[in-house]
Amino acid sequence: MSDVPSVTPIRAAARQRRPGDGLRGLSSWASVIAAICLLPMLAVAIAALSGGTDTISHLMDTVLPRYAGTTATLVILVAAGTFALGVGAAWLVTMTRFPGVRFFEITLVLPLAFPAYVLAYAYTHVLDHPGIVQSTLRDLTGWGPRDYWFPEVRSLGGAAAMLVLVLYPYVYLLARAAFLQQSATTFLAARALGASAWAAFFRISLPLARPAIAGGVLLAVMETIADFGTVAYFGVQTFATGIYTSWFTLADRAGAAQLALCLLSFALLLAMLERAQRGRAKYHDTARRQQPMEAAALQGPRAILAIILCGIPVLFGAVLPIVVLLSMGLGSEQNLLSPRYLGFIQNSVTLAATAAVVTVGAAILVGFYQRARPGRRSQAAAYVARLGYAVPGGVIAVGLMVPFALFDNTLDAWMRSTFDISTGLLITGSIWLLVMAYMVRFLAAAMGAYEGGQAMVPVNMDAAARSLGQSAMGTLRRVHLPILAPSLLTALLIVFVDVMKELPATLIMRPFNYDTLAVQAYRLASDERLEGAAVPSLVIVAIGLLPVILICRQVGRQR
Missing domain, CATH: 1.10.3720.10 (MetI-like)
Structure with a gap:
């Protein structure tokens, strides 16, 4: 028998260390996120151009x-x-x-x-x-x-x-x-x-x-x-x-x-x-x-x-x-501890927390894909994902409502004609469509915080992890995320507070009878009940002070 060892394990290890290993799924997710961010802009353009010259x-x-x-x-x-x-x-x-x-x-x-x-x-x-x-x-x-x-x-x-x-x-x-x-x-x-x-x-x-x-x-x-x-x-x-x-x-x-x-x-x-x-x-x-x-x-x-x-x-x-x-x-006569106001707070916190987790998760996928596979495709995905911060909430709301309302109505008409069953509005008016709008609007802020922390991770740490057999996702999970925990916390807080303050998209897209603190403040102020509007406004400001305190601490260290 030959004394030369089998090359099969060596080749298997080499395949594990290939730069592209494990990036196909990451590439797909980054492309999907970029497509979601681009959807409202394309939908607005198509709806506007199909509206006619009149x-x-x-x-x-x-x-x-x-x-x-x-x-x-x-x-x-x-x-x-x-x-x-x-x-x-x-x-x-x-x-x-x-x-x-x-x-x-x-x-x-x-x-x-x-x-x-x-x-x-x-x-x-x-x-x-x-x-x-x-x-x-x-x-x-x-x-x-x-x-x-x-x-x-x-x-x-x-x-x-x-x-x-x-x-x-x-x-x-x-x-x-x-x-x-x-x-x-x-x-x-x-x-x-x-x-x-x-x-x-x-x-x-x-x-x-x-x-x-x-x-x-x-x-x-x-x-x-x-x-x-x-x-x-x-x-x-x-x-x-x-x-x-x-x-x-x-x-x-x-x-x-x-x-x-x-x-x-x-x-x-x-x-x-x-x-x-x-x-x-x-x-x-x-x-x-x-x-x-x-x-x-x-x-x-x-x-x-x-x-x-x-x-x-x-x-x-x-x-x-x-x-x-x-x-x-x-x-005012507003009681923050009343069941009605506790419902407003619960709705606001639920939306903000869900949107923060989804948005930061999307920022991690897009940002890490750009680092792991630099090139035109990853740069284009990152650029499109950042465009949302320049798009007003009302534009995003219209851009998402138009295509998904068309989808819901088409599906409902087909189900009625085929099975005599009405599906109603499955996506339009749902919390998840509103969360999608928040993600498009605030993804750039989350990516900024994530990339600021990612820049502090040396590239040779990625190479060391890959040489030890880690896949791209393993490198992200076991190396990057533990190091980037402070930056991710900052990104979560920033998106959380931005969602708490956001008004136009929430007004247009919120589910029926699903009001937030921002909507309640706007409604009371529109009815000239300014003293009542002060109560939800104070809660929004108190929550908004959290990331500002972090920024203040950073400002104090700059000298």
């Missing part, structure tokens, strides 16, 4: 110019406001030192926990005609209702102010990170050449941070076009409110689809701009030899002014709304 002509002659003009104006106002607040606050807490700067570094992030529509309820209660501000003004002066002018909170400007207060932290976080990474060399060179501090800021520091700032502003703008609760409550007619009105009030499915297509086109344009800006940001050189910027100490009036400027967004974006909501909630 509908779009009617829209162009009636509401389309108004929707486009109002949405564009709102976008410009929010972009300018978030830029001013976010960049100004980031520069002050990063490049200067004054009493309380460490406090403001963290608290400037707090408004991120608030949905804009919650701020709208709080400030309407305070600033509207029967509110405490105008009532006190009339009591002190003796004026009548027509004897003075007061800014109208229920207006386009009021909606822009609410959105600016809750969205500026996007710009603040990215701008602060960019300022921290800058070297003092170029800034000091500009000062040595005679430029003032302001001139050096506008000519040197601001252009260097431009990609990060532009990315933050674009994120705020995309959240603005997706907002429904604020503009609907203030009576501001944008594309988001137009879609809801066409779908429910007018029962015009074709009109809703064509309006959704217009909004989708604008959102995808913004997504491409944000991707381009993010791509440019990576070219900035942050070599170790660079000299860190030395913070300037502010004293006297300058320190007081810095405290005021940093305190204004914290006061009006977090502190005052919490105080107002608490006072409104205590004066």
